[in-house]
Amino acid sequence: xxxxxxxxxxxxxxxxxxxxVIGQLETEANVKKAIRESLEPIEEFSRSALTELNKLxxxxxxxxxxxxxxxxxxxxxxxxxxxxxxxxxxxxxxxRYSFAIGPLCRSFVTSIAFARFxxxxxxVPAFTAANLMGLGGDDTGELQLTADDYLxxxxxxxxxxxxxxxxxxxxQNFALPVKIAAFVNDVFQSYSxxxxxxxxxxxxxxxxxxxxxxxxxxxxxxxxRGLTAGTAAEANGEKxxx
Amino acid sequence: MADVMxxxxxxxxxxxxxxxxxxxxxxxxxxxxxxxxxxRERLIILSRxxxxxxxxxxxxxxxxxxxxxxxxxxxxxxxxxxxKEIIANFEKIRAELGSGESAESFWRWARPVSPGLxxxxxxxxxxxxxxxxxxxxxxxxxxxxxxxQTEEPYVVVTPEDYILGMSDLTGELMRYATNALxxxxxxxPLAVCEFVRTVKVYFDGIPPYQLHKLSKKxxxxxxxxxxxxxxxxxxxxxxxxxxxxxxxxxxxxxxALDDARxxxxxxxxxx
Numbered sequence: 001x002x003x004x005x006x007x008x009x010x011x012x013x014x015x016x017x018x019x020x021v022i023g024q025l026e027t028e029a030n031v032k033k034a035i036r037e038s039l040e041p042i043e044e045f046s047r048s049a050l051t052e053l054n055k056l057x058x059x060x061x062x063x064x065x066x067x068x069x070x071x072x073x074x075x076x077x078x079x080x081x082x083x084x085x086x087x088x089x090x091x092x093x094x095x096r097y098s099f100a101i102g103p104l105c106r107s108f109v110t111s112i113a114f115a116r117f118x119x120x121x122x123x124v125p126a127f128t129a130a131n132l133m134g135l136g137g138d139d140t141g142e143l144q145l146t147a148d149d150y151l152x153x154x155x156x157x158x159x160x161x162x163x164x165x166x167x168x169x170x171x172q173n174f175a176l177p178v179k180i181a182a183f184v185n186d187v188f189q190s191y192s193x194x195x196x197x198x199x200x201x202x203x204x205x206x207x208x209x210x211x212x213x214x215x216x217x218x219x220x221x222x223x224x225r226g227l228t229a230g231t232a233a234e235a236n237g238e239k240x241x242x
Numbered sequence: 243m244a245d246v247m248x249x250x251x252x253x254x255x256x257x258x259x260x261x262x263x264x265x266x267x268x269x270x271x272x273x274x275x276x277x278x279x280x281x282r283e284r285l286i287i288l289s290r291x292x293x294x295x296x297x298x299x300x301x302x303x304x305x306x307x308x309x310x311x312x313x314x315x316x317x318x319x320x321x322x323x324x325x326k327e328i329i330a331n332f333e334k335i336r337a338e339l340g341s342g343e344s345a346e347s348f349w350r351w352a353r354p355v356s357p358g359l360x361x362x363x364x365x366x367x368x369x370x371x372x373x374x375x376x377x378x379x380x381x382x383x384x385x386x387x388x389x390x391q392t393e394e395p396y397v398v399v400t401p402e403d404y405i406l407g408m409s410d411l412t413g414e415l416m417r418y419a420t421n422a423l424x425x426x427x428x429x430x431p432l433a434v435c436e437f438v439r440t441v442k443v444y445f446d447g448i449p450p451y452q453l454h455k456l457s458k459k460x461x462x463x464x465x466x467x468x469x470x471x472x473x474x475x476x477x478x479x480x481x482x483x484x485x486x487x488x489x490x491x492x493x494x495x496x497x498a499l500d501d502a503r504x505x506x507x508x509x510x511x512x513x
Contacts, residue, residue: 010375010433011440017379018408018444024380025401029452095349122260125267147274190264194272197279 031088035097038085039104045078046104049111056118057164061173068115072132075111079134086141094142102149108133109145109153114160121179123187126150148201151191155204158187162214169218174227181215188212284338285354292331292358296365299324300414303365307372307418308425314372321369325386328362332387332396348398355397362387363399363407368414375433377441380404402453409445409459412438416466420473426492428477435474438467 052071056064089097109129116124130136130145161180168176188208196202222228299321306317335355339348348355363383370378383404388395415434422430442463450457476497484490 010377010437013376014437014440014444017377018441021380021401021404022444022448025405025448025452028401093349096352123264126271147271147278151271186261186264189261190268193265193268195276195279197282 031090032097032100035085035088035100038081038088039100042078042081042085043104045074045081046107046111049074050107053111053114053160056114057167058171060171061168061176064118068118071111071115075108075115075132076134078108082134082143083139086139086143089142092142094144098146101143102146105133105145105149106153106156109150110156110160113154113157117157117183121183123154123183123190129153151194152201152204154187155191155201155208158184158208158211162211162218165215165218169222174222177215177218177222178228181212181219184208184212184215281338281351282354285335285351288331288335288338289355289358292328293361295324295328295331296358296361299328299365300368303368303372304414304417304421308421308427308430318369318373321372325366325369328365329386329396331358332362333389336389336396348395352398356403359397359399359403360407360410363403364410364414367407367411368418371411371415372418377408377437383407402455405445405448405453406455406459408441409456409463412441412463413466416470419470423473423477426488428481428491431470431474431477435467435470438463438470442467 049071052067052074055067059067085101109124112129112132113124116122116128124132126145126147129150133145134140135143135145161184165177165180168174168180188211191205191208194205196205219228302324303317303321306314306321308314309317339351366383366386367378370376370382380399380401384395384399385393387397387399415438419431419434422434442460445456445460445463448456480491
């Protein structure tokens with residue numbers, strides 16, 4: 001009989017313990033949900049920025065700078081919203097929730113790096129990209145652009161360049177493919193300096209060499225036909241001014 | 243590419259300076275990534291050794307759990323010694339994460355640490371059950387993994403870690419119950435069955451989106467539970483039939499066990 005009462009006590013203990021822990025799990029799920037919701041308006045801007053950049057593929061060369069400016073302006077609109085996300089993250093727990101924030105950061109880096117390449121023919125440094133996103137201020141607390149997200153975001157942008165290079169040729173913009181090939185080559189060489197583990201970044205890095213090859217193939221086709229700037233300055237100048 | 247460079251000397255010079263500039267920034271990224279990799283590797287090593295030690299502790303506990311009272315008490319005492327050695331490794335993890343850095347660093351490295359943590363939770367909850375017959379609480383697990391003076395956690399135990407650990411515990415309890423049965427102990431299987439059933443009911447109530455990994459483990463728990471329920475069924479019948487014949491009971495128990503095992507795919511128990 002005593003064994004039976006003993007067992008009852010045990011079951012009561014299980015009840016109390018599990019009810020409490022399941023409650024905690026729920027609280028945590030609610031925090032995650034709130035963070036996800038706070039990210040939604042920012043995602044909206046991130047998507048519009050990419051949509052804007054997509055126009056590069058069909059726009060004439062003369063419109064490209066304006067498209068990139070509009071893209072960066074869209075990115076800037078998201079800046080004040082990060083404070084709302086930051087408020088929801090308990091002190092010291094950025095990395096606990098970074099799984100929800102990382103993909104968004106990568107998408108922003110892709111947009112920013114793309115626009116800055118077209119505008120200034122440069123690879124935007126991580127620090128600048130973070131600033132343009134609006135991270136690193138006092139009100140964004142511990143939110144940060146991690147090295148991994150930055151490096152992946154840049155690759156996301158390079159992945160788009162072979163397509164842009166091909167479309168530039170169709171639109172008779174023969175300077176851009178040369179500019180793209182030189183840039184992708186520089187980026188590829190820079191990434192080669194990194195010691196990558198066998199992770200997602202490594203797999204995405206492996207995609208770079210195919211992008212590089214495709215960009216160089218376009219330049220090869222142009223060179224063969226005397227359409228690159230150096231060998232056919234006249235033709236090129238005419239087209240880009242048109 | 244070389245041809246292009248030759249064809250365009252002006253852009254080639256600017257590319258060179260850009261490349262040099264990039265090389266500098268990427269060296270900084272490399273230093274950061276390398277430092278991260280090194281920390282991660284050290285943590286993985288610690289986490290692995292925690293996993294190994296926890297598995298050993300579980301085997302140790304199984305070996306003594308069905309012994310006589312004195313031997314069982316000694317087994318649990320030894321088990322606690324082993325648990326202390328495991329905790330020392332968690333202390334090393336905390337040291338690895340650096341004292342200067344804030345608590346954030348734990349969350350950054352939670353992933354490489356979590357396999358060891360889960361195994362530890364399984365081991366310590368089994369130890370706790372054998373000692374007290376109760377389910378260890380999250381707060382109690384956390385307390386064991388905290389600095390006894392400052393009460394600062396070495397690692398943070400989340401409700402997820404805890405629940406997954408408890409789900410693994412049910413598997414160990416099943417093994418314990420069947421082992422007990424073959425020594426002629428009838429109370430343990432009945433108590434464990436009831437206990438696991440209660441845990442399962444609670445875990446079934448957790449919506450899958452809150453804890454993906456649980457549903458697979460729940461399937462496992464359900465399988466073991468069905469198995470032990472069958473054992474309990476035959477056990478109950480035999481207890482009524484042969485209440486005054488312990489020797490026959492023992493025989494019957496081991497037969498019931500074989501029957502239940504027959505339903506399982508081979509090799510299931512060695513997992």
